[in-house]
Amino acid sequence: TVTSSLETFRPAMHYTARDTWLNDPNGLVFHEGTYHLYYQNNPFGNVHSNMSWGHATSTDLVNWEEQPVAIPCDDTEEIFSGSIVVDHGNTSGFGTSGTAPLVAIYTSAFKPASAHPGIQAQSLAWSTDGGYSWTKYAGNPVLTRDSPEFRDPKVFRYDGPAGSYWVMAAVEAHDYAVLLYRSDNLKTWEYLSTFGPANGTGGIWECPDLFELPLDGDAGNTRWILTVNMNPGGPNGGSAGQYFVGQFDGVTFRSETTVTEGMQDDGRVADYQWLDWGRDYYAAVSFSNVPDGRRLMIGWMNNWQYANHIPTSPWRSPMSLVRDVTLTSVNGQPRLVQQPAAEYTANSAPVPAQQLQLDGTVAVDGGTAVKQIQVTFTPGTAEEYGVAVRGGEDGAATRIGIRPVSGELLVDRTNSGDTGFHDAFPSVSTAPIQPGPDGTYSLQIFVDHCSVEIFAQDGLVTLTELIFPDPSATSLALYSTGGTAAASLQLTPLA
Ligand code: FRU
Numbered sequence: 121t122v123t124s125s126l127e128t129f130r131p132a133m134h135y136t137a138r139d140t141w142l143n144d145p146n147g148l149v150f151h152e153g154t155y156h157l158y159y160q161n162n163p164f165g166n167v168h169s170n171m172s173w174g175h176a177t178s179t180d181l182v183n184w185e186e187q188p189v190a191i192p193c194d195d196t197e198e199i200f201s202g203s204i205v206v207d208h209g210n211t212s213g214f215g216t217s218g219t220a221p222l223v224a225i226y227t228s229a230f231k232p233a234s235a236h237p238g239i240q241a242q243s244l245a246w247s248t249d250g251g252y253s254w255t256k257y258a259g260n261p262v263l264t265r266d267s268p269e270f271r272d273p274k275v276f277r278y279d280g281p282a283g284s285y286w287v288m289a290a291v292e293a294h295d296y297a298v299l300l301y302r303s304d305n306l307k308t309w310e311y312l313s314t315f316g317p318a319n320g321t322g323g324i325w326e327c328p329d330l331f332e333l334p335l336d337g338d339a340g341n342t343r344w345i346l347t348v349n350m351n352p353g354g355p356n357g358g359s360a361g362q363y364f365v366g367q368f369d370g371v372t373f374r375s376e377t378t379v380t381e382g383m384q385d386d387g388r389v390a391d392y393q394w395l396d397w398g399r400d401y402y403a404a405v406s407f408s409n410v411p412d413g414r415r416l417m418i419g420w421m422n423n424w425q426y427a428n429h430i431p432t433s434p435w436r437s438p439m440s441l442v443r444d445v446t447l448t449s450v451n452g453q454p455r456l457v458q459q460p461a462a463e464y465t466a467n468s469a470p471v472p473a474q475q476l477q478l479d480g481t482v483a484v485d486g487g488t489a490v491k492q493i494q495v496t497f498t499p500g501t502a503e504e505y506g507v508a509v510r511g512g513e514d515g516a517a518t519r520i521g522i523r524p525v526s527g528e529l530l531v532d533r534t535n536s537g538d539t540g541f542h543d544a545f546p547s548v549s550t551a552p553i554q555p556g557p558d559g560t561y562s563l564q565i566f567v568d569h570c571s572v573e574i575f576a577q578d579g580l581v582t583l584t585e586l587i588f589p590d591p592s593a594t595s596l597a598l599y600s601t602g603g604t605a606a607a608s609l610q611l612t613p614l615a
């Protein structure tokens with residue numbers, strides 16, 4: 121049994137709104153030394169309603185300060201997901217006296233009382249004070265297909281062989297399609313191409329992103345990554361994100377990882393990878409305008425299956441940690457590598473590593489409740505080995521295990537604390553995992569008051585899940601079942 125108080129489960133390392141609901145990260149942008157995190161927000165409650173853009177700022181990606189609501193809903197529209205660009209050339213004309221405006225491109229979810237009842241279309245708002253106050257463009261919407269499901273515009277500056285212009289990726293959610301458009305001024309948009317439907321069609325497509333990354337660190341050899349969130353149809357149920365790697369020529373995105381006949385316009389089906397295998401990493405998108413070639417992403421740490429019911433109050437839903445995303449070749453295929461931003465551990469010292477021989481369960485000094493765990497397992501005869509985190513006196517814990525024979529990583533949250541708020545919540549999630557070249561398995565795990573985020577196989581496999589342990593449940597154990605294993609454990613207390 122979990123003793124709930126208002127602050128029970130409030131994470132230490134993850135952003136939450138003070139006393140309201142949030143979902144998708146929106147308008148992620150770095151501008152003049154500040155990271156801006158806007159997000160789908162209900163300013164008046166803690167369930168999904170009254171969609172507006174909430175706002176938080178940070179200078180270090182770790183400590184966030186909630187700001188007043190940035191773009192509120194009104195009688196005519198809710199403000200659905202979208203993105204922000206720094207309009208360096210003032211192409212939109214919204215800037216004043218040589219300043220580069222911030223321009224938000226968001227989905228107007230039009231209400232019955234509007235001129236476009238039931239329609240979702242793309243609209244603009246701009247800020248000339250660094251993202252704190254916003255004005256809606258009088259010419260909204262700037263792009264409509266008279267569709268009820270056309271949303272989540274992600275805009276970026278394309279500078280390539282085909283020219284230099286703005287590109288928008290947005291979904292036609294029920295067609296499993298990402299539509300690309302171009303513009304010179306953010307106000308008028310010209311259709312370019314459509315990607316999809318492709319493999320991941322177990323649910324509607326939402327919140328796309330399209331960005332370029334060097335492959336294996338070679339700036340002369342880049343690929344484009346199309347991420348598309350999908351709900352439901354995730355690998356362990358409900359909401360999840362998928363990605364495709366390929367080429368974008370300024371007009372068309374073509375996935376290069378292809379399997380059989382069929383769906384791309386060149387006749388091949390685009391293969392895809394899961395962005396995260398867990399049940400609580402959704403609507404992930406990347407920041408724009410980040411220096412040093414960093415590609416930073418945040419996801420919403422929740423799942424539409426039970427999102428409105430998670431047992432937190434008065435706030436509801438955390439964001440994930442910020443992830444650094446790079447691209448690496450694995451068996452000749454380009455794959456995303458995700459790592460928690462180094463900022464999270466920059467000011468924390470690890471405690472000395474412990475070497476453990478496992479033949480059953482070993483309790484270790486778990487230190488603080490909120491921590492980074494780095495653990496490497498050397499297989500012995502055990503069929504499963506792993507860690508049990510946020511353990512309580514009543515035996516509750518979240519089990520994070522490796523099953524080497526089936527090649528699985530698993531997270532068992534069936535006995536992780538408060539699990540009874542929704543039938544779909546208690547679960548064992550799995551992801552395929554392979555050992556490193558030396559035969560060992562390394563996991564980096566971030567444990568907070570209501571989540572575990574696992575970065576396995578050097579960040580090729582990630583698994584993010586909510587848990588609701590009693591605040592007093594801070595113990596840590598390592599275990600093996602049905603035999604032996606060895607473990608090297610390093611803890612870094614975070615809060
Ligand atoms: C994804 C989503 C988006 C939409 C927003 C509404 O979680 O459904 O497609 O813009 O949430 O809040």
